[in-house]
Amino acid sequence: MLGEGILRGLAETARNFAGSFVSKERMTTVEYPEERIPTMENARVFPFLVYDGADWEAGLRCVACQICEKECPPKCIYIEKSKDKKPDYVGKPQIYPARFDIDISVCMSCQICVEVCPFEAIKMDTQFELSTDDRFGGLLYDKKELARSNEYYHEIHPTEAAEVDARLAGEKLKSEAKAKAAADAAAAKAAAAAPVAKQAEAAPAVNPAETAPKAKPAGGGE
Amino acid sequence: MQEKADQIFILLRDWLVGFLPASWQTAAGVLLGVVAIIAVFPGLFALTTVLERKGIARIQNRLGPNRVGPFGILQPIADAIKSLTKEDVVPLTADHAVHFLAPVVLVIVVFMGFAVLPVGRNMQLVDMDSSLLFYFAMGASGEVSIFMAGWSSRNKYSLLGAMRAVAQMISYEVPLLLSSVVIVMITGSLSLVKIVEAQNQYTWGLPHWYIFTPWGCAAFLMYAISATAETNRSPFDLPEGESELVAGYFTEYSGFKFALFFLAEYLAMFSISGLGTTLFLGGWSAPFAFLGWVPSWIWFFSKVMMSIVVMIWVRGTLPRLRQDQLMNFAWKFVLPMTLLNLMVAALWRFMGEGWLRWVVCSAILIVAYVIAGRIGMRREHLGPRTYRYAE
Amino acid sequence: MSFMFWILAALTIAGGLAAVLLKNLVHCALAVTVAFAGLALLFLQLDAQFAGFAQILVYIGAVAILVVFAILLTRGSETPKKEIGVFSRTWLAGLVVAAALFAVLSWAVLQSAGGLSQDDAAPTVSVLQIGQALMGRYVLPLEIVALLLTAATIGAVIVAMHEKEDSK
Numbered sequence: 001m002l003g004e005g006i007l008r009g010l011a012e013t014a015r016n017f018a019g020s021f022v023s024k025e026r027m028t029t030v031e032y033p034e035e036r037i038p039t040m041e042n043a044r045v046f047p048f049l050v051y052d053g054a055d056w057e058a059g060l061r062c063v064a065c066q067i068c069e070k071e072c073p074p075k076c077i078y079i080e081k082s083k084d085k086k087p088d089y090v091g092k093p094q095i096y097p098a099r100f101d102i103d104i105s106v107c108m109s110c111q112i113c114v115e116v117c118p119f120e121a122i123k124m125d126t127q128f129e130l131s132t133d134d135r136f137g138g139l140l141y142d143k144k145e146l147a148r149s150n151e152y153y154h155e156i157h158p159t160e161a162a163e164v165d166a167r168l169a170g171e172k173l174k175s176e177a178k179a180k181a182a183a184d185a186a187a188a189k190a191a192a193a194a195p196v197a198k199q200a201e202a203a204p205a206v207n208p209a210e211t212a213p214k215a216k217p218a219g220g221g222e
Numbered sequence: 223m224q225e226k227a228d229q230i231f232i233l234l235r236d237w238l239v240g241f242l243p244a245s246w247q248t249a250a251g252v253l254l255g256v257v258a259i260i261a262v263f264p265g266l267f268a269l270t271t272v273l274e275r276k277g278i279a280r281i282q283n284r285l286g287p288n289r290v291g292p293f294g295i296l297q298p299i300a301d302a303i304k305s306l307t308k309e310d311v312v313p314l315t316a317d318h319a320v321h322f323l324a325p326v327v328l329v330i331v332v333f334m335g336f337a338v339l340p341v342g343r344n345m346q347l348v349d350m351d352s353s354l355l356f357y358f359a360m361g362a363s364g365e366v367s368i369f370m371a372g373w374s375s376r377n378k379y380s381l382l383g384a385m386r387a388v389a390q391m392i393s394y395e396v397p398l399l400l401s402s403v404v405i406v407m408i409t410g411s412l413s414l415v416k417i418v419e420a421q422n423q424y425t426w427g428l429p430h431w432y433i434f435t436p437w438g439c440a441a442f443l444m445y446a447i448s449a450t451a452e453t454n455r456s457p458f459d460l461p462e463g464e465s466e467l468v469a470g471y472f473t474e475y476s477g478f479k480f481a482l483f484f485l486a487e488y489l490a491m492f493s494i495s496g497l498g499t500t501l502f503l504g505g506w507s508a509p510f511a512f513l514g515w516v517p518s519w520i521w522f523f524s525k526v527m528m529s530i531v532v533m534i535w536v537r538g539t540l541p542r543l544r545q546d547q548l549m550n551f552a553w554k555f556v557l558p559m560t561l562l563n564l565m566v567a568a569l570w571r572f573m574g575e576g577w578l579r580w581v582v583c584s585a586i587l588i589v590a591y592v593i594a595g596r597i598g599m600r601r602e603h604l605g606p607r608t609y610r611y612a613e
Numbered sequence: 614m615s616f617m618f619w620i621l622a623a624l625t626i627a628g629g630l631a632a633v634l635l636k637n638l639v640h641c642a643l644a645v646t647v648a649f650a651g652l653a654l655l656f657l658q659l660d661a662q663f664a665g666f667a668q669i670l671v672y673i674g675a676v677a678i679l680v681v682f683a684i685l686l687t688r689g690s691e692t693p694k695k696e697i698g699v700f701s702r703t704w705l706a707g708l709v710v711a712a713a714l715f716a717v718l719s720w721a722v723l724q725s726a727g728g729l730s731q732d733d734a735a736p737t738v739s740v741l742q743i744g745q746a747l748m749g750r751y752v753l754p755l756e757i758v759a760l761l762l763t764a765a766t767i768g769a770v771i772v773a774m775h776e777k778e779d780s781k
Contacts, residue, residue, distance in 0.1 A: 002595025006540065013281045013539045020280040029285045320643065352740055355666040359653075362674025366646055369681055373639060381685075388678060395674070412740055 041157055044111055044124035046104045049146045056147040058086065061121035064097040068113035068122055076106035077113065102146060104130065105139040120164045126156050228517040231258070232344055255347045259336050267488045268298035274534045281538035301481075308477035316474060317374040324371035325475070325482035328364055332486045335360045335493040340415050342506045342519030352412040357497055358399060361452065364490065365391050371483070372471035383470030386545055387454060387461035393552040394451035394458075400560035401441040401448065404567045405432055405501045414497075418505030429511075431504040436584040437567040440591075442502040444556050444563070446532075449494040451548070453487060456537035460545055495529035496522070555594055562590050617658055625651030633707035634700050638684050646677040663740050 019026035030037050053059035069077045080099035087093050113122050125148070132138035154161040226233065239250045272294055276286030287294035312321060338353035340346040350356060365388050372384020406412055409420045423430045432438035451458040462470040472483045499505060503525050506518035543551070566583050573579040628648030632641045649672040656665035701707070747755050 001592060002598060009539045010535060013535065016283060017277070017280045017535075020283060026283055027280075027285070028283060031285070031288075317637075317640075320640070350662060352662045352666055355663065355670065355740075359666040359669035359674070362670050366643075366673060366677055366681075369678065370643065373681075373685075385682075385685075388682075392675070392678065 039126045041159065043126045044109055045128045046107055046109065046125055046130070046141075047102060047113055047122050047146070048125045048148045049100065049143065050121055050123055050150055050153050051147050052150050054149075056144070056149070060096060060143075060147060061119050062097050062100065063094040063119055063121070064100075065118070067116050067118070071112050071116045072107075073110060073112065074106045074108055076103045077101070078103075097143060100143040100146060101140055103140050120168060123153055123157070123160075224515045224517075228343055228519075230517070231342070231519070252347070259333070259347065263333075263336060263489055263492055264485065266492060267485060268302075270488060270492075270530060271301065272297050273530075274537075277531070277534045278538045281535070305478055305481035310477045310479065311474075313376060313474055315376045317376065320370050320374035321474070322479075324367050324374060325479045325486070327370065328367040328486045329482050329489075331360050331363045331367065332489045332493065335490075336496070338414055339493065339496040340418050340500060340505055341496075341522050342517065345506075345519060346415060349415055350413065353414045354402060354406065354412045354417075354497075354501075357414075357493075358395075358402075361398075361490075361494075362395065364486075368471055371475070375471075375474035377474055380471050380473045383461045383473070387471055390454070390458060390461065390545075390548055390552075391452055393549055394448040394556075397444050397552065397556040397560045398448035398452060400557070400564060401445040402497075402501055404437055404441045404560075404564055407564070407567055408432070408437075408571060414500050414505075418500055418507065421504040422507040424511040429504055429507060429509060431502065431507075433502045435570070436580065436587050437563050437570055438502060440559065440563050440566075440587050442498070444560050445498055445502065447556060448552075449498060450533065450536065451552070453490045453494055455491065455533055457540040457543050458548055460542060460548065491530065491533065492526060495526045495533070498529060499525040555598055559590065559594065563587070615658075618655070621651055621654050621658060625655065629711070630708075633711050634704045636699060636701040639681065642677065642681050642684055645680065646673055649673050649677060660737060663738070663743055 016026060021027070050061050051057075051059040052061065064079055064081045066079050066081075069075075069079045078099065078101040079097050082096050082098040085093035085095050109124070111124055114124055130139075150161070150165075153164075235251055235254050238254060239247050242250050272287065275297070276288075276294065279286035287297045290296040290300050312318060335357050337347040338350065338357055346353075368387050368391070369384050372380045372382075372387070375381075405417060409417050411417065421429065421431050428434070433442045450456075454461055462472070472480055475483060499522065506522040508514050508516060508518075508521055566586050569586075570579050570583050573582065625648050628644050628646075628651055631644035632648060635641045635644060649668065653665045653668040653672070656668055
């Protein structure tokens, strides 16, 4: 009959109206800024630099290799290398960035810098409420503003951070084992070099025994 | 006591006017009434804008404005400040005199319509013998100002919008008048005060409102449809649809002139709801005899607000009608039904009291509605397309 | 002649003169609307409520719209840009024709209005009496007018339909 559809439509909207007061599925509005939807784990906004430990300068993972600067499509990263070196997480002296600027008004959040970094030094942050009224320098972040601790990284991306930590710990173990093996080989070599006249025929027997364990960690540490 | 509460505004006016010398008293009384109308109805307009936005929002599963006051009640103040401080942009080639006068004329004409509505017992501003005719005369004058608005902007979208709006208003004016003529025929008077008094009687506790009669119910439905179309409200809001014609005939208006058009549209909504309440829903009379102690103006405003709520509800529900669908509906469905209703009301009057006239009149109207509905819902047989090019 | 009459008369005459003298045709149509409004107010001042409101409803609500649509649908709405000023070029001819018409009509009215004096109380004609007169004494003219209107409407529809078929 004519008009039936209209009446059914009116009933549906009335149900929507009444339901919007009582049920959550009919009133899905999240009243920002009082309430916020929790961000997902792989949300990404702008990059930040990770540091280990308590001191952000000493623990900064970045070694100023400038790969991210070269790979960044809009060229928003500016790095200046330092003149001296400081030891990194495995103890090896590395140079560090004297200046690391990211212009977040240019950054397009493509995450390429994160993908190419070999040192797990730069990761994506999830904060988006970054507006400022300083239009000339407010959106240019320097090294100090970009540095966040590894604990913060664990908070925002737990699984990623756990995986990165596990990998870095594994590499640390391998490099330590490698160093130990090298040290043992050197010690054995020194020990073997002293009674070299007496045990000239025993040296070829000892050497293959030491090269074999030396070759195995080198092959396993790839 | 209840008499006092009912007539409180009349007593207030008489007391205030009593301070003046006798020759000034009638003029001052009328002036006070005018001031009251200008204060009350725009205040209701402000409240309605918030109610509409929140109501439609809740229908659409979202919250409405809720930042400005508690639950967004003070939003109209923010809107008023915004529209007053916006720059008034008038196009260079626009007709400045007519462009300025169009919103002024529209607001004047819409306010004039409120002068004859009986808001309560003895509470109309002017009591004329042909007050219904006055109301429709004012409604018809509004169309000229809409045309003025569309023409003076020198903008083809405005002109198209104005033409469509005027065509729509004229097409729906006829069913509007014919539905009201049925009431005049049965009551025997064009005066709105007498129409309300004729409905203020009770049989077994139920009122004699005209909506409870078969011809009155049909007339009320057609009046409601025509009233929604007259005030350019959804689903008949093609002339002002934002996605259709930018903003139709008020494209070139900004700032306060736009606010005046907006005000005029909502006030027209109130006054046409007020007229519908007076004609069909008994005006200021109470629904049941035992509720007569509640002041009459409270009943009137409640009924008007109920009509507004239904208009908002319909706006949130129905999609917009296209121009040709609008016009077809008016001329091919509503107008024949109103003519049939006129004849049914005449039959009612001459059949005399009794249950037979109820059955016969209801039967005629329902059968006609079903047949017209079936004709209207027939599938159109689409033939090959023909084109008509402009010469 | 009361004060209100002079104001309304001035309004009506101003509207009429503007309709004859102005350059922009749509402005002329709006001035005619003002003249109609003035006439309606004159009727109301004479206590003829039905005539006054019917004048507004019919003339302003329908006839003025019709005139304006007719102007818009033809080329009358184009304004010549090179003319400056408010009055049209042919203002003198318009004024002469209007004055001539006014002279003829006022001669006819004055000839026939000998018996009325200004102090007679105007009879209040209610809508009921108009209705009874229309249905009683004047029913034949009413039916003829209705027939005429129906013929006009059907003629308009036929003309529009023919136009549609011609262009096929």
